Structure formats: structure tokens, C-alpha cells
Amino acid sequence: MPLFRSSTLALALLTLSLVPACGYGDTRRHGYYDDDSYDPSPPPAGTIEQATIDADQLLDAEPGEGAGAFVEYESGGTYHVTTSCNVSSGVDCLWDIVVTPLDGAPILTISPFDLEADDSLTFGEVNRLRLLAYTGDDFDGFDFQTEPGAGIEVDVFLDDGAANKFLFWVGDGAVHNGAPSNPVDLIPSAE
Numbered sequence: 001m002p003l004f005r006s007s008t009l010a011l012a013l014l015t016l017s018l019v020p021a022c023g024y025g026d027t028r029r030h031g032y033y034d035d036d037s038y039d040p041s042p043p044p045a046g047t048i049e050q051a052t053i054d055a056d057q058l059l060d061a062e063p064g065e066g067a068g069a070f071v072e073y074e075s076g077g078t079y080h081v082t083t084s085c086n087v088s089s090g091v092d093c094l095w096d097i098v099v100t101p102l103d104g105a106p107i108l109t110i111s112p113f114d115l116e117a118d119d120s121l122t123f124g125e126v127n128r129l130r131l132l133a134y135t136g137d138d139f140d141g142f143d144f145q146t147e148p149g150a151g152i153e154v155d156v157f158l159d160d161g162a163a164n165k166f167l168f169w170v171g172d173g174a175v176h177n178g179a180p181s182n183p184v185d186l187i188p189s190a191e
Contacts, residue, residue, distance in 0.1 A: 057170035064137035082141035105150035
């Protein structure tokens with residue numbers, strides 16, 4: 001269950017213009033490769049930036065009120081990754097999100113939530129999770145547990161384009177709406 005509360009992030013959203021070891025769903029429905037060799041991200045043009053993600057901080061969002069990929073960190077090593085879409089656009093958002101724990105930290109548990117038949121969550125051999133989700137007026141996402149304090153690399157695509165400007169998290173006491181690079185490394189603050 002995500003840590004969401006429904007209200008502050010909605011204002012930030014309104015400012016926007018708009019693997020196969022085990023899995024949920026079928027990645028072939030999305031027209032992508034069905035093996036772990038597919039890498040959705042082009043090689044980074046520059047440095048992968050790092051940012052702090054605060055422990056136990058909630059994001060506020062309403063499903064269907066804006067496009068966003070939301071990352072929350074809960075003390076003890078639990079991450080929540082959730083997607084939303086701007087349903088007023090008339091089409092669902094296709095999210096492609098790859099999350100990899102840093103420094104070889106293991107993925108201990110995985111829990112998908114609100115995924116439909118055309119969504120998928122896969123855990124690959126290289127210790128990464130990949131969410132492919134058509135998100136409409138709901139949330140799609142997953143939780144996973146890793147070592148307490150372990151950082152993650154997050155690579156976000158929306159409708160086949162880099163979507164780091166749609167990534168939201170709380171870091172250094174403020175809501176961040178947009179990452180400085182794609183992918184970006186999120187490092188938890190002290191617990």
C-alpha cells in the first residue's frame with residue numbers, strides 16, 4: 001500500500017504541461033522484447049545525478065489528475081513506486097520504469113499493486129525491477145524491500161520518451177518535481 005495522501009502534490013502536477021525471472025503480466029503486449037536484454041534507456045549523455053530521498057515522507061496526488069511517477073522511501077528499506085496519468089488528455093499513459101538498487105543491494109520482496117492485465121512487473125537477472133504500465137484514472141505501481149539505507153537508480157520513460165521531468169519524490173524536506181538526469185540515483189536520508 002503506498003504512503004500517498006490526496007492533496008499537496010496535485011498543485012505541482014497542475015503545473016506540468018501536460019526480465020523474465022518472475023513477473024506479473026506479459027511484456028510482449030507492449031511491443032517490447034520479452035527477455036532481459038532490452039534496455040529501455042539510451043546511454044546517459046552526461047553524469048547520472050544523485051539526489052536525496054527523505055525517509056517516511058508522503059506525496060499527495062490524485063489519480064488521473066496529472067502525469068507523474070512517484071517514489072517514496074519508508075524507513076527500513078521499503079520503496080513505493082507509483083504512476084498516474086492526466087486523463088483529460090483522452091489517452092492512457094504508457095510508463096516504462098526501471099529501478100535498480102545501488103551497490104549490489106538485494107531486492108528482498110516485491111509487491112505489485114493495482115496492475116491490470118496489460119501491465120507487467122518483472123524482476124530481471126541483473127537485480128532490477130521493470131514496470132510497464134498503462135495508467136489511466138488510477139494508480140499503478142509496486143513496493144519492494146531492499147537493505148535499509150540502500151539507494152536506487154530510477155530510469156523513467158513515458159510514452160517512449162525520457163520522463164525524468166515527471167518524477168516526483170520528497171528530498172531535503174521539499175517535493176521534487178523533476179529529476180536532473182535520466183536515470184537518477186536516489187539516496188535515502190538518515191533514518
